[in-house]
Amino acid sequence: MAEEPTRKIDGSAGDADYGVIGTTYSDYRRPDPRIAQVVWDALGDARTVLNVGAGAGSYEPTGRDVTAVEPSASMRAQRPESLSVAIDVVAESLPFPDKTFDAAMTTFSVHQWGELDAGLAEMRRVTRGPIVILTCDPELLDRFWLREYAPDVISTEGRRYPAMSRLAAGLGGEVSVDPVPIPFDCTDGFNEAYYGRPEELLVAGARAACSAWSFVDPEQAETYTARLAAAIGSGEWDAKYGPLREQPTFEGSLVLVRTMPAA
Numbered sequence: 001m002a003e004e005p006t007r008k009i010d011g012s013a014g015d016a017d018y019g020v021i022g023t024t025y026s027d028y029r030r031p032d033p034r035i036a037q038v039v040w041d042a043l044g045d046a047r048t049v050l051n052v053g054a055g056a057g058s059y060e061p062t063g064r065d066v067t068a069v070e071p072s073a074s075m076r077a078q079r080p081e082s083l084s085v086a087i088d089v090v091a092e093s094l095p096f097p098d099k100t101f102d103a104a105m106t107t108f109s110v111h112q113w114g115e116l117d118a119g120l121a122e123m124r125r126v127t128r129g130p131i132v133i134l135t136c137d138p139e140l141l142d143r144f145w146l147r148e149y150a151p152d153v154i155s156t157e158g159r160r161y162p163a164m165s166r167l168a169a170g171l172g173g174e175v176s177v178d179p180v181p182i183p184f185d186c187t188d189g190f191n192e193a194y195y196g197r198p199e200e201l202l203v204a205g206a207r208a209a210c211s212a213w214s215f216v217d218p219e220q221a222e223t224y225t226a227r228l229a230a231a232i233g234s235g236e237w238d239a240k241y242g243p244l245r246e247q248p249t250f251e252g253s254l255v256l257v258r259t260m261p262a263a
Contacts, residue, residue: 026078028189028209031058035134035188035254038180039105042132042258046103052091052123053109057083058188059134060105067101069094091119096126103127107134108190110167111160112211120170124261131171133257134180136161136192140253144192145241146201149231150224153191156212157253164257171259178256181249192252196244198237202229 040061043049051060054068056078069089070076076086089095091106092115104127113119123131138161141147147154168175186193191210194200202225207213213221231237244250 026056028206029056029058030187030189032183032186032188032193034183035059035180035186036061038256039107039132039134042130042256043103043105044130046101046129048100048102050094050096050101050104050123050126052094052104052106052119053112054079054086055107055109056080057086059107067096090114091122094122094126098125099128100126101128103130103132105132105134110135110162111157116162116166117170120167124171124173124259127261129260131259133167135167135255135257136190136253137164137177137255138253139163140255143252144195145198145237145244146191149228150216150221152216152220153210153212153224156215157191160212161253164255167257168259171257173259173262175257175259178258179251180254180256181251182254184248184250190254192250192254195250195252196247198228198232198241201225202232 036059039059043061046064048065049061049067051066051068054060054070055072055075057068057080060066060068060083066084068084068086069091070086071088071090073088076088079086091113104123106123110116110119110133136157138158141154141158144154164177182192182195184196189200189206189209191201191212194206200206207221207225216224228237238245
């Protein structure tokens with residue numbers, strides 16, 4: 001096991017402090033059932049599932065034996081009573097014997113880890129079967145119009161999200177990477193979920209639920225928000241991107257990475 005990374009006051013172990021930005025996370029980041037189905041299908045027939053960086057429990061499959069680990073106390077406190085209590089553990093130091101679980105998963109989490117390679121190795125060590133990662137491909141971020149109105153937000157995401165080649169190298173085995181279409185009315189409020197509803201990103205809580213905004217200088221973030229508001233109000237946004245308001249899905253940077261252990 002790797003040395004445990006430095007943690008924030010609430011236990012957050014990555015570069016984002018969820019004790020500060022995550023207190024209303026579950027108000028805006030509600031799992032979307034269509035994306036959930038993609039994750040659950042990728043887990044196959046696994047009975048025991050480890051969820052690493054489990055947060056408030058988004059996308060944990062029902063009807064299976066799920067062990068959730070989450071270092072942030074703020075995020076653990078937002079888990080609904082219907083889910084198991086998450087263990088205060090970091091990805092880089094999982095306290096389980098080798099091959100404990102049928103499958104493992106992590107959603108919107110790998111870019112938060114202090115030592116990515118160590119975390120991936122730990123997941124592979126404790127998992128017998130598939131590992132499923134819902135994440136964003138940094139090479140595809142420029143598909144989203146937010147690059148025009150808030151370029152530092154997109155560049156921050158590009159810097160934080162690991163390349164698919166790095167995930168594949170860290171996991172080993174047979175790796176597949178598949179795009180995940182984002183529904184127009186997606187209930188999980190990551191930035192691209194609002195591809196056809198730009199007004200939603202004018203809401204401070206919605207932006208706070210997307211951690212990349214917390215790395216932008218507050219004054220700059222306000223400038224970006226005002227720029228987007230002006231573009232919407234003037235009709236500029238609709239002149240450029242209006243057809244997205246009628247587009248049922250958007251294929252942006254959201255991907256599902258799945259790996260099986262080497263034979």
